[in-house]
Amino acid sequence: MSQPPTLLSAAGRALVDQFFPYNPSTVMAASQAARASHDGDLVAAAMTQAKLRTRAVERLGPQAQHLWFTADGLEQATRPTVAALRAAHFVASGAHRIADLGCGVGFDAIAFAQAGMSVIALERDETTAEYARANIAELGLSESVEVLNADAVSFDALAHGCDATFVDPARRLNGQRVKDPAKWSPSWSDALRLATATPMGCLKVAPGIDHALPPLGATTSWISDGGDLVEACVWLGATATDHVAREAIVLPSGQRANSHAIQPASVGPISDYLLEPDDAVIRAGLVQRVNDLVGGTLIDPAIAYVTCDSEPAAAPLYSRFAVVEHLPFSLKTVRHRLRDLQVGTLEVKKRGFAVDPEKFRHDMRLEKGATQSLTVLLTRIGSDPVAIIAKRLP
Numbered sequence: 001m002s003q004p005p006t007l008l009s010a011a012g013r014a015l016v017d018q019f020f021p022y023n024p025s026t027v028m029a030a031s032q033a034a035r036a037s038h039d040g041d042l043v044a045a046a047m048t049q050a051k052l053r054t055r056a057v058e059r060l061g062p063q064a065q066h067l068w069f070t071a072d073g074l075e076q077a078t079r080p081t082v083a084a085l086r087a088a089h090f091v092a093s094g095a096h097r098i099a100d101l102g103c104g105v106g107f108d109a110i111a112f113a114q115a116g117m118s119v120i121a122l123e124r125d126e127t128t129a130e131y132a133r134a135n136i137a138e139l140g141l142s143e144s145v146e147v148l149n150a151d152a153v154s155f156d157a158l159a160h161g162c163d164a165t166f167v168d169p170a171r172r173l174n175g176q177r178v179k180d181p182a183k184w185s186p187s188w189s190d191a192l193r194l195a196t197a198t199p200m201g202c203l204k205v206a207p208g209i210d211h212a213l214p215p216l217g218a219t220t221s222w223i224s225d226g227g228d229l230v231e232a233c234v235w236l237g238a239t240a241t242d243h244v245a246r247e248a249i250v251l252p253s254g255q256r257a258n259s260h261a262i263q264p265a266s267v268g269p270i271s272d273y274l275l276e277p278d279d280a281v282i283r284a285g286l287v288q289r290v291n292d293l294v295g296g297t298l299i300d301p302a303i304a305y306v307t308c309d310s311e312p313a314a315a316p317l318y319s320r321f322a323v324v325e326h327l328p329f330s331l332k333t334v335r336h337r338l339r340d341l342q343v344g345t346l347e348v349k350k351r352g353f354a355v356d357p358e359k360f361r362h363d364m365r366l367e368k369g370a371t372q373s374l375t376v377l378l379t380r381i382g383s384d385p386v387a388i389i390a391k392r393l394p
């Protein structure tokens with residue numbers, strides 16, 4: 001798992017630059033040429049690094065093009081947009097010095113420093129800690145961030161002058177997701193103890209977190225970015241928001257919804273418009289907030305589709321559809337209706353309905369040359385399968 005430390009030497013850096021951006025069709029010839037004058041292991045490590053860095057630029061943006069990654073470090077790195085949002089919240093809550101416990105290759109630590117905090121970052125894996133240090137140096141942040149290659153479980157953040165703690169536990173083992181919080185590293189109970197040791201704390205968790213797990217008084221935020229639900233995090237102490245147990249934050253707009261004084265969701269028949277809440281809103285259990293915003297109801301108590309009878313304003317918290325018609329589901333009937341409607345391009349969505357969207361689209365045998373572009377939302381009301389044919393609104 002560890003890569004040769006010489007990768008950070010001048011020769012290693014030059015080789016990585018030579019192979020970056022990684023191009024599978026030219027890399028073999030380039031590596032053979034490089035092996036004539038360099039150690040084979042170093043050349044192989046540089047190729048791997050160039051490949052990781054190329055993927056990192058796609059996933060994390062141009063800042064990554066001079067940074068160092070392990071495969072796990074890249075997989076687990078926080079998106080810069082989300083890391084910046086978190087760092088800004090710590091600063092707004094009054095944090096000055098933060099302990100980043102389990103810092104990986106450093107994406108949260110970088111955002112904390114860029115937001116103006118001083119950071120002490122701990123990472124138990126030697127290579128990962130070394131890369132975090134290199135990344136911080138690369139971005140000119142070494143004055144603000146100290147990286148220690150150490151176990152975080154017994155770290156005393158208060159004794160190190162910290163007023164805030166962030167823990168992003170490793171939730172992967174041997175390439176597999178670890179669902180049980182007791183098996184994260186640090187474990188949920190250790191992470192909670194560490195993050196509550198300072199006046200301000202935050203734990204990054206999986207978006208599928210059980211709503212009952214965070215302690216009373218915590219605020220859990222579910223965050224989506226560009227339509228992808230990327231993470232949840234649990235704010236503790238002075239970073240939590242009074243009377244808000246759950247909130248959804250939708251990036252890039254930053255629009256929010258929260259659970260303060262929320263009512264149970266109301267239910268009604270399918271009407272003229274259908275709304276699909278953003279995944280952050282759904283996972284935070286805040287679909288009723290979309291009802292509140294548009295004067296709508298759920299189509300079924302267990303299905304996160306909202307319906308309303310006048311055109312809702314566009315908003316980042318949901319996608320909008322104008323209902324063309326809805327019918328009890330049968331492949332044959334839906335196919336006929338789509339033909340009648342001259343549908344040539346079909347978007348398929350499903351909720352509470354077991355279907356392979358690609359296979360369904362294929363089964364619709366859309367007519368070539370048909371010009372209409374519509375969406376079919378396959379769902380259920382009670383136990384009855386329903387197809388809603390609709391036009392997506394911008």
Ligand SMILES: C[S@@+](CC[C@H](N)C(=O)[O-])C[C@H]1O[C@@H](n2cnc3c(N)ncnc32)[C@H](O)[C@@H]1O
Pocket residue numbers: 073076077078101102103104105106107108109122123124125128150151152153168169170171185186
């Ligand atoms: C999810 S990653 C952190 C990613 C980081 N927030 C970022 O955005 O780049 C978790 C890291 O915690 C480290 N880790 C796990 N248990 C640890 C422990 N007990 N002490 C220190 N580091 C630990 C892992 O090696 C891993 O690199």
